[in-house]
Amino acid sequence: MSKEPFFYGIRHLSPAGAFYLREFLEERRPKLVLVEGPCDLGDELVHMQNPKARPPMAVLAYTMAVPVRTILYPFAVYSPEYQAVLWCGENKVPCRFMDLPTEVFLALPREAEAPEGEEDRLDVYRALDARTGEDGHETFWERTMEQAGTAQGYHAGANLFGENLRELTRERERDWAEIQLREAWMRRQIRTAVEEGVAPDDMVVVTGSYHVEGLKNWSQPPSREEEEALKALPRTEASHTLMPYSDYRLSSRSGYGAGNRAPAYYALVWEAFLRGQPMGTAYSYLSRIAAYLRESGTPVSSAGVIEAVRLALELARMRGGKIPALRDLRDAAVTCLGEGSLAAVSLAVADTEIGTGIGSLPEGMSRTSIQEDFYRQMRELKLEKYRDVSAQDLSLDLREKRSAASEKSAFLDLNRSFFLHRLRVLGVSFAQTQARCQDNATWAEQWVLRWTPEAEIELVESALKGDTILQACGVQMKEQAREAENMAGIAQVIEDAFFCGMAAAAVYATEELARRAVDTVSLEELARTAEKLSVVIRYGSIRRVDAAPLLPILDRIYYRACLLLPGACVCDDAASGSVSATLQQLNSVALAHDTLDQESLVSALWQVAGRDDLNTKLSGFAAAVLMERGLMGTEQLKLEVRRRLSPGTPADLGAGWFEGLAMKNRYALIARLSLWESLDNYLETLDDEEFKRALVFLRRAFADFTARERDEIAENLGELWNLNGQQVSEAVNVALDTQEAGMVENLEDFDFDF
Amino acid sequence: MEQNNVQRLPAEQLFQKEIDALIAAEKDPVPTGWRMSPRSVRTYICGGTAGKTKITPKYIGQERLVEIAIATLVTDRALLLIGEPGTAKSWLSEHLCAAINGDSTKVVQGTAGTTEEQIRYSWNYAMLIAQGPSPAAMLKTPVMTAMETGTIARVEEISRCASEVQDALISVLSEKRISVPELGMEVPARKGFSVIATANTRDKGVNEMSAALKRRFNIVVLPTPADLEAEMEIVRTRVEQQAGNLDLNAAIPDQEVVEKVCTIFRELRNGETLDRSQKVKSASGVLSTAEAISLLCNSMALAGSFGSGAVTDYDLAAGLQGAVVKEEEKDVLAWKEYLENVMKKRGSRWLGLYEACRELNR
Secondary structure, three states, rough: OOOOEEEEOOOOHHHHHHHHHHHHHHHHOOOOEEEEEEEEHHHHHHHHHHHOOEEEEEEEEEEEOOOOOOEEEEEOOOOOOHHHHHHHHHOOOEEEOOOOOOHHHHOOOOOOOOOOOHHHHHHHHHHHHEEEEEEOHHHHHHHHHOOOHHHHHHHHHHHHHHHHHHHHHOOOOOOOOHHEEEEEEEHHHHHHHHHOOOOOOHHHEEEHHHHHHHHHHOOOOOOOHHHHHOOOOOOEEEEEEEOOOOOOEEEEHOOOOOOOOHHHHHHHHHHHHHOOOOHHHHHHHHHHHHHHHHHHOOOHHHHHHHOOOOOHHHHHHOOOOOOOOOHHHHHHHHHHOOOOOOHHHHHHHHHHHHHOEOOOOOOOOOOHHHHHHHHHHHHHHOHHOOOOOOEEEEEEOOOOOOEEEEEEHHHHHHHHHHHHHHHHHHHHOOEEEEEHHHHHHHOEEEEEEEEOOOHHHHHHHHHOOOOOOHHHHHHHHHHHHOOOHHHHHHHHHHHHHOOOOOOOHHHHHHHHHHHHHHHOOOHHHHHHHHHHHHHHHHHHHHHHHHHHHHHHHHHHHHHHHHHHHHHOOOOOHHHHHHHHHHHHHHHHHHOOOOOOOOOHHHHHHHHHHHOOOOOHHHHHHHHHHHHHHHHHHOOHHHHHHHOOOOOOOOOOHHHHHHHHOOOOOHHHHHHHHHHHHHHHHHHHEEEHHHHHHHHHHHHHHHHOOOOOHHHHHHHHHHHHHHHOHHHHHHHHHHHHHHHHHHHHHHHHHOOOOO | OOHHHOOOOOHHHHHHHHHHHHHHHOOOOOOOHHHHHHHHHHHHHHHHHHHHOOEOOOOOOOOHHHHHHHHHHOOOOEEEEOOOOOOOOHHHHHHHHHHHHHOOOOOEEEOOOOOHHHOEEEEEOOHHHHHOOOOHHHOHHHHHHHHOOOOOOEOOOOOHHOOOHHHHHHHHHHHHHEHHHHHHEEEEEOOOOEEEEEEEEHOOOOOOOOOOOOOOEEEEEEEOOOOOHHHHHHHHHHHHHHHHHHHHOOOOOOHHHHHHHHHHHHHHOOOEEEOOOEEEOOOOOOHHHHHHHHHHHHHHHHHHHHHHOOOOHHHHHHHHHHHOOHHHHHHHHHHHHHHHHHHHHHHHHHHHHHHHHHHHHO
């Protein structure tokens, strides 16, 4: 019992703990410091000690095999563990992590997310909350530990807290078995160190106060079962990296377990400790809130801040404290600066408590190769200034800059676009495209760039797919193509490959597509795929992608679609909308590529236009397309109009056909007086009931004509009826009065079923 | 004046025993001018024990708000309590004064007719004319008295006062003294002086408080009770207290009656049923907790004077009708809709009340 290591029980992310621990180390000058943390992360210690590494930072460990599992160890500047590591670095004292290695942690079976066994611990906290009558154990902890005032007080308090918590939840915690294992492992690490010749009392063990009790009997040889269990630990291949972290992620509000509610506030507490003025936190917290409010346009007087400090102090006193806790400060801010309402100061409070701080690491520090590739490309593409937590816009012009000196700078924006698209495909949330306006869709791109620690994690995760971004992106696309559920999914991959400038991936996906196109019978899907391919082929040149291998497959898909077209036109009115859109797509694809066999589409169109057994609206639309293409002349149209609108044709068929026809080339239609004459004659022949039915269709057909177009139609009708165009126009364009509106309403209820 | 005949005793007399017990059991330091420590004030307001005496809770709600209010008064800042009508603003202010000073009677009631003199001082004009200005001819206001004695003055409904009256209060609060040029003297405030003002959020725009005045106050917003249980608790305690005061010859309404009234009030106030499954039209009135309390007392009076002594659905219905229907047309509709769509479908437990209410609404 004579020689014992010193067990320093701490709470993670505790400014007071960090401060006193440092003081303690300074005084005790141990020869070895053991810190609770996975022992295989030892190589990160050097990086953490690098003076250029700025917290918050985190160590991320991840499995090499899919599905990727990760664990994260975040450190803030006021993490006692971090300060212990730093102290060791400054004083050239060896330092080790002593917990189970990450390869074991990641292999331990994890129960599903339901934390049922946590109940006990929660119960204890709840009982604690009820006893203190405050808003939670965070406040309890702050008042009793963080504000303990002396190192001894903190140390004794933390140990007692850990001991009691351990007693109360002993053997009932869900992961009790795991805790046992971890402590056995840590005891072994202490023994190993002693065997290596470090005197126990030259050693300081920094661990969560909960574990202090479990480590005290380190010198006892382990039991047999324990040995067995340690030997039988599962392992999985794992890798790890140090990465920058952010205040936002640290705050538990964003849902990450290991963190605290108010990282920026605790940073203020830490600074106050360093200055030796514990009250300083109150001043800096409230002044910050005031400054934020002023900046956002709310006047706040210094007198108000002073009052807030006094109130906070008084609130702390009512609870027996000498220094305001976070809760007192926030309530004081609400009362004195926010006129009693939290809403008025909530943004300022969030900014001051959570903060926007983000850590940084010197370049090249323990990164996976894909991260290195990322940072190299960021540099090459001059994108580094966008690596920031606030969102920034970036607009790209993909065209070659002919004035540029080198090819690299001539295609800078294009390469940027490739890079950002590749990240997008990999699911790294660094860049988001913005909707583009149609005019410059092909050569201009709008991006919003925002760098977050999440993006870093996503980047690290994609390391599994390859060592560089290009490689990982290729693997990702192949996977997507293989797993796509339909052709459109593969077409999406092809489009992505084109956006990413990756011809090889495009070819791979195309082959996959060709294989599947044979089995596909959905016209809609074929047309959508054809359109996507068409875009890639047409605009491939601007991205310098050779689209030639895509042409044959487009040809096949297009031909299949043409064959399926007449059959798809047997449908009801509800479905006709999507078929007409498909028809339109096919038509524009055909028009865009001379190499496609125009005849196959045209003959299909003639079929649709001429047959009487198809949906009349689609027949009308096909006629409109033929007219647009200049294939249906005036005479033919006149004939067709007369045939379709001949007396005796049911109103919904006749008017439906007209509706389809009117979906295109309005000006050409308006100009043809004979058309209106036919329509007029047709309507004359209808009886009252039939007329009502026709009215519904016609009303729909004319609904999206502009006022000007209606004017012109009115002129035509006026001519037919020998009326002044003006009068007809007024009658047509005037808004409905209530009585008429009522009549129209009745039409809507019209029963079409008979 | 004989105490028993007073219609409403001030808080410090009603709860004399509790206050004495708290003072006797005092362990913490007492601020200058106070009769007990801030913690004891909290116990007095929120309930607890002092020695062997049980302290009844006076304010049921967030204890933290009470703490903020008390801490404000310790810092000699003025306190402004704002909230919807019937959220116990005046109630809290009265009890704070009772506990801190043992005197809750230094009140200025803010109205449209309140003048500056009611804040500062005025004169006994007969004496002023007969003898000229003298301290004896001066009439001190509650605020001035509070300054002289180092105690707390209350200003009720401050937003109803005209702006010059509010301005008069500014100088009192910032200078902490009132000068009396007629007598060539100044009345400085002794330690312990402060002001508790109350204001109504529904009165916004009547006389908006100036930024300068608001800056002199720490503002505490009192919320409506958070949930049904809290509101029932408040209503039950207060009805018991009042019934004792008013000598009503009726039994205290049982839990079920209180629950029904609170449910109806909460639902019509929030515009949806308690389980949030159905929207209801909200009534134009405030339907505050205070109204629920007076409604139940009314019903008790009805039952005691004309009925059997137990509050029946019929007694309740009359009260409810009066409380809900304030603006004839609109409220009648809302109330009828509520009766048919919500209450009728609540099953047998509510059937009696529903029948009685419908009867009155015919």
